[in-house]
Amino acid sequence: MPWDDLTGHEDAIDRFRRSIVRNRLASTYLFVGPAGVGKHTFALKLAQALLCSANPPQELEACGNCPSCQQVSAKTHPDLILISKPADKAFIPVETFIGDREHRRQRGLCHDIGLKPFMGGRKIAIIDDADFLNQESANCLLKTLEEPPPNSLLMLIGTSEQRQLSTIVSRSQVVRFSALSNEQVANLLNRMNDLESDLPIDELAAASNGSVTLAVQLSESEVCEFRKQLYSYLTEMDPQWNGFTKAVIGFVDAAGKDGATKRARLALIGDLAIEFYRQGFLAATGSRSEGVVMDAVMANAVDSFVQNSDGLSGEELAERCGVCIHRCGDFQQQIAANVSPANAVDAWLRDLSRLGRGLALV
Ligand SMILES: [Zn+2]
Incomplete structure (x- = not known):
């Protein structure tokens, strides 16, 4: 070694x-x-x-x-x-x-x-x-x-x-330790003999934010689909809309029966949301680094997110992303502390909807 x-x-x-x-x-x-x-x-x-x-x-x-x-x-x-x-x-x-x-x-x-x-x-x-x-x-x-x-x-x-x-x-x-480059992630994925994925390796790497763990999770088509759905809700700035809580819980339950597996999936959902708001923040402040290639799902989601924020200054949008990231961190801590998933998800999405629209939490 x-x-x-x-x-x-x-x-x-x-x-x-x-x-x-x-x-x-x-x-x-x-x-x-x-x-x-x-x-x-x-x-x-x-x-x-x-x-x-x-x-x-x-x-x-x-x-x-x-x-x-x-x-x-x-x-x-x-x-x-x-x-x-x-x-x-x-x-x-x-x-x-x-x-x-x-x-x-x-x-x-x-x-x-x-x-x-x-x-x-x-x-x-x-x-x-x-x-x-x-x-x-x-x-x-x-x-x-x-x-x-x-x-x-x-x-x-x-x-x-x-x-x-x-x-x-x-x-x-x-x-x-910093995130790996897309190329480094792709090289590592190529070395894994048992990795099966519908997506080509370079797309997985681009969606991975430099994390091999996330790339492997995204190789499951169910996870990939959910990520798309989550981002389409987050771009609307009202993720609680139309019963999305139910869809999130369904995705968590599909992971398996035991609590640890469900908690791992909830933590993953938190990570995905944090990455979305982080990219939103970078776009809002114009500080996205050159040369980083995002996958199409994230790139399109962030573009729509910025468009939907019509009327907000870059600074205001960045601030909203910041508070949403913070709320996602709280959500992950509640999950780690064994708060019931249904309650934690419901409150989290409700708060993101309010924070995304610039409203105070209730
Ligand atoms: Zn030795």
Whole structure:
């Protein structure tokens, strides 16, 4: 698993190379950036390079073959701690950090990371879903961040700094990951043997906003169709119109029976809407970057959205997009916190309809 097969993020690799050569590796890093651009893969590759027993850590280049490298690939390395939010939970449970009631402070990440490394020269923890740390878990983690055990490395992975607690951000080195280019996404999709899609790869890549995860989701024709429908409603600035709530819930229910699958689909709907308003914002402020090719569905939707805003200045339209993006973020948090989907969707669409028309929320 050498760096060669990571797509993009060369500047982040360089940054870590420089730090390690100067012996300035920090003990806590916070990786932020859109979902599906390779943050987790990057963290695993970094762990592998640091734990490799054939190459010295200063080279930051895993050999890929030694037992250590193989155990990192298989996610079974005894000095590598991997944590993520369980699908059926709204947050990463506090037990993950300090053990359950019977084993308080004798188990969990905060305990394990302080143990002497078994094999490699260090202990490494990767915390996915850092957007879902609640206050209690963050408090447990803080002590570890303040007094990191020697030779420990913690990588927290989230989507944005704004979604992290400030106490965590202030104790971390932030590494920002940007979206991949359409070409990079297309290359990655081409390498996936089991990807089946009605859409050509380059169209999927153009619709992906630089996220491989989203591109894969859009390869399902049902998701692609829904995206079209959602955008046609959002362009009307009145997405609650004509029973659209029902259609949204139908799409969520079609994902599967269990709650986690439904929540993942609701989160996807939030992401799609955020991307729409983000593109609307860029169009309204004339700050769309040159050279970024959008797919026809988004391009047409944004054009109609701007036309429908007849009479609004660019600044006013941008402001409305901003408040709608904020409301979409709240919607996603409600979903993560297990609010009933029907209620959350209904209130969200109602609010978007009001905010899109410049009305105050009731
Ligand atoms: Zn190795």
